[in-house]
Amino acid sequence: MPRRFSLSRRTLLGGAGALIALPWLEAMAPVARRARGADPEPPPLRALFYYLPNGIHMQSWTPATEGPGFEITPILAPLVDPQAMVDLKGDILVLTGLQNLPAKPEGPGDHAGGTSAFLTCTHVTKSETDINNDISIDQVIANAIGDATPHRSLQFGTANGATMGNCDSGYSCAYTSNISWADAKTPLPKLYDPQVIFDLLFSGFDPEATAEEQAKRRANRISVIDYATGQVEALQTKLGKTDRDKLDQYLTGLRDLEKRLTDENTDPVCSLPAMFSGAYPDFTTHVDLMTELMVLAFQCDQTRIITFMLENAGSYRDYSFIGAPGAHHEISHHMDNPDNFAKLEIIDRWEMVQFAKLLQKLKNSPEGEGTLLDNCVVFLSSEISDGNAHNHNNLPVLLAGRAGGHITPGRHVKYGETPPLGNLFISIAEMFGVPIDGFGDDGVGPLPNLKV
Numbered sequence: 001m002p003r004r005f006s007l008s009r010r011t012l013l014g015g016a017g018a019l020i021a022l023p024w025l026e027a028m029a030p031v032a033r034r035a036r037g038a039d040p041e042p043p044p045l046r047a048l049f050y051y052l053p054n055g056i057h058m059q060s061w062t063p064a065t066e067g068p069g070f071e072i073t074p075i076l077a078p079l080v081d082p083q084a085m086v087d088l089k090g091d092i093l094v095l096t097g098l099q100n101l102p103a104k105p106e107g108p109g110d111h112a113g114g115t116s117a118f119l120t121c122t123h124v125t126k127s128e129t130d131i132n133n134d135i136s137i138d139q140v141i142a143n144a145i146g147d148a149t150p151h152r153s154l155q156f157g158t159a160n161g162a163t164m165g166n167c168d169s170g171y172s173c174a175y176t177s178n179i180s181w182a183d184a185k186t187p188l189p190k191l192y193d194p195q196v197i198f199d200l201l202f203s204g205f206d207p208e209a210t211a212e213e214q215a216k217r218r219a220n221r222i223s224v225i226d227y228a229t230g231q232v233e234a235l236q237t238k239l240g241k242t243d244r245d246k247l248d249q250y251l252t253g254l255r256d257l258e259k260r261l262t263d264e265n266t267d268p269v270c271s272l273p274a275m276f277s278g279a280y281p282d283f284t285t286h287v288d289l290m291t292e293l294m295v296l297a298f299q300c301d302q303t304r305i306i307t308f309m310l311e312n313a314g315s316y317r318d319y320s321f322i323g324a325p326g327a328h329h330e331i332s333h334h335m336d337n338p339d340n341f342a343k344l345e346i347i348d349r350w351e352m353v354q355f356a357k358l359l360q361k362l363k364n365s366p367e368g369e370g371t372l373l374d375n376c377v378v379f380l381s382s383e384i385s386d387g388n389a390h391n392h393n394n395l396p397v398l399l400a401g402r403a404g405g406h407i408t409p410g411r412h413v414k415y416g417e418t419p420p421l422g423n424l425f426i427s428i429a430e431m432f433g434v435p436i437d438g439f440g441d442d443g444v445g446p447l448p449n450l451k452v
Contacts, residue, residue, distance in 0.1 A: 013228035013235070020202060020228050021150070021300035023250045024367055025243040043368040043375045044148070045404045045432055046304045048294065049119055049138055050358075050380040051179050052351050053111075053315040054332040055387035056396040057344040062096055063412045070094065070412035074345055078352040079359070086356050090410040091363060091373060092400050093450065097415035098424060099393035102441040103383065105171065110390035112171030114383025115313035118179045121422035121440025126170045136181040137425040137439065139188070142305045144434045153305035154297060155180045156197070157190035158286055161312050168314060176313035190309060194289035195261050201293070201302050202254075225255050246366055250299055257292045283317070287354050295361045298372060310351060313383055319343075322350050332387025344387070355380060359400050376401035377428055381421075393418060399450070406431040408452045415449075423447040 007027040013020045029041040056075065063070040072080050072089060079088040102123040105113035109126060116124045119136035138153055146152025161177020168176050178187035191197050225232070232251065236244050290308065297303055311317055316327040324331065324343040331347070334340035362373035378400040385391045399407060422443020427450055429436050438444055 007235075013231040020225065020254070021302055023246060023299040023365075024301055025239065025246060026368075027239055027243055042404060043372075044301065044304055046298050046372075046376045047138065047141060047306075047428060047432070048298075048358075048376060048378045049179065049307045050355060050378060051115070051118060051307070051309045052380065052382045052396075053309075053311045053313055054328050055382050055384040055390075057334075057341060057348055058386055058394065058396065059341075060345050060348070061396050063094060066412050066414050068411050075348045075352055078349055078356045081356065084353075084356070084360075086360050088356060088359050088363070088400070091359060091402075092398055093407060093409045094412040095397040095399065095415070095424070096394065096412065097418050098395050098397050098421050098447075099418045100395060100421040101392055103392040105169070108169035109171045110168075110384055110392070111314040112168035112175040114392060115179060116171075116175035117440070118381070118383055119307070119425070120181055121420065121425065121443055123441055124171070124175060128166045128170065128172050129164055131172050131174045131187070132184050133175070133181050133187070134184050134440065136179065136307075137429060138180055138305050138307050139182055140429055140436065140439075141432050141434055145304060145432055149301055149303050151297075151303040153180065153188075153307070154303045155188045155190045155307050156290055156294060157192045157309035157312070158283070158290065159190075159192055159309075159312050161190070163187065163189070177309075179309060180307045190307075192290075194286070194293060197290075197293050198258065198261055201297060201300070225251055225258075242366075249365070250296075253292070253299075254296060257289070257296065260289065260292075283321070284354075288357065291354065291358045291361065294358065295365065295372070298362070298376070299365060310354070319347050319350065322346055329387075334388045336388070362401070370402075373400065374402045375404050377403035377407060377431060379424075379428070395421065397421070397424070403428075403431045405451075407450050411452075413449050415447075419447055420444070424450075 007025060011022050013022070024043050060074040061076065063073055065071055079086065079092060100114070100117055100121055102121050103114040103117035104123070106126045113124065116133050119138055120134045122134040124133050142153040162173035165173045167173035174187050178189065180188040182188055191200070236247065239247065287310070294306055294308065297306060314329050316329045318325060318327060324346040326343065328347060331340050331343045334344060359373060359378065362376055363371050365372035367375055380398045380400070381395055385393065385395050400409065401407065402409060420442040422440040423445060424447045426436055426439050426443050427446040430446060
């Protein structure tokens with residue numbers, strides 16, 4: 001009887017200067033388990049926390065009906081777009097009525113208060129220098145499962161942020177630039193240059209690969225995959241059809257992304273910048289590249305926990321490029337002006353287009369008996385609800401994915417007793433096998449009705 005081929009989850013392909021991690025494959029399931037005909041080992045569970053700045057135009061966000069028959073509202077429409085080959089209604093869970101009251105500031109400062117509490121549900125004291133928050137839910141989970149992957153967690157964004165100084169009515173910039181916190185005093189800064197992230201995830205694997213070697217590889221247009229061609233071909237002969245197809249899809253996506261990075265970077269030979277170099281002036285392109293990198297990081301099991309800030313809190317980005325001129329922050333202070341409502345809907349829809357791209361890529365990635373999205377819980381929200389009222393109740397909250405069976409998506413759930421957001425985070429932690437009695441200042445127990 002021929003021996004079954006087995007592959008370690010930590011297998012790397014390549015050589016000096018670049019190493020490639022592999023996506024989760026059926027061949028990585030324990031041999032003994034497959035030999036006795038047991039059900040395949042389930043793929044790992046991942047969590048992604050996605051932050052939008054300046055609130056949402058709630059009148060165009062909130063469905064009027066509950067349950068599986070909820071209507072797709074104007075802002076949610078990009079999640080169901082046949083022309084873009086996007087059909088995600090059955091993959092999302094819209095949650096209405098959640099509140100994050102610890103986010104209320106001491107006087108003005110709702111953007112800082114809401115962003116600092118976005119994943120901690122903890123009230124912070126107004127100060128420019130004496131930061132004092134608490135551990136965020138992504139790090140609670142990472143502390144429990146992070147040793148299983150090369151990176152315990154990854155923090156991504158599109159912009160840098162200061163760690164001190166006044167960024168919102170006397171609140172430290174650390175509160176407006178970070179959503180991931182290792183502890184009360186330690187915000188985890190974001191990575192926002194796609195080339196740096198790509199090298200971290202791939203070229204940076206090899207401890208012998210210097211920055212000069214990485215730059216030389218890019219200058220000569222040598223793909224990281226070229227370092228592993230022979231190994232890939234040998235591996236393909238040992239894999240079953242499902243694994244071969246999945247590996248082909250993964251490597252194609254990796255090569256395409258690498259080419260896009262090279263094409264976008266105007267000076268690929270220069271040394272790696274310490275911060276975003278401005279090589280991606282098109283904001284949509286920048287977000288697209290970050291989306292590709294998040295999907296690849298999950299596919300190759302580089303990490304199982306990601307946070308992403310589309311922009312820093314109180315963003316003043318001008319969205320003239322989509323027909324909504326003016327600073328986003330100022331527009332969000334709509335003053336019930338219909339023109340501002342129209343602009344906000346344009347901006348919010350664009351944000352959901354970017355989110356839909358992420359979800360559809362996860363859904364298009366087969367894994368186990370389902371898809372990568374099936375094995376994810378993706379949380380999306382903002383630091384406030386309405387940009388004019390600056391309120392922290394009735395937050396816009398959306399979950400995507402099935403979390404390996406812990407969530408029943410395709411529904412709108414309305415909570416009448418305004419439960420704290422911390423209760424949702426307790427539920428998410430439990431999905432990862434991390435039981436916690438409470439979370440933040442007011443989380444007291446799991447949130448009901450996530451699964452039916």
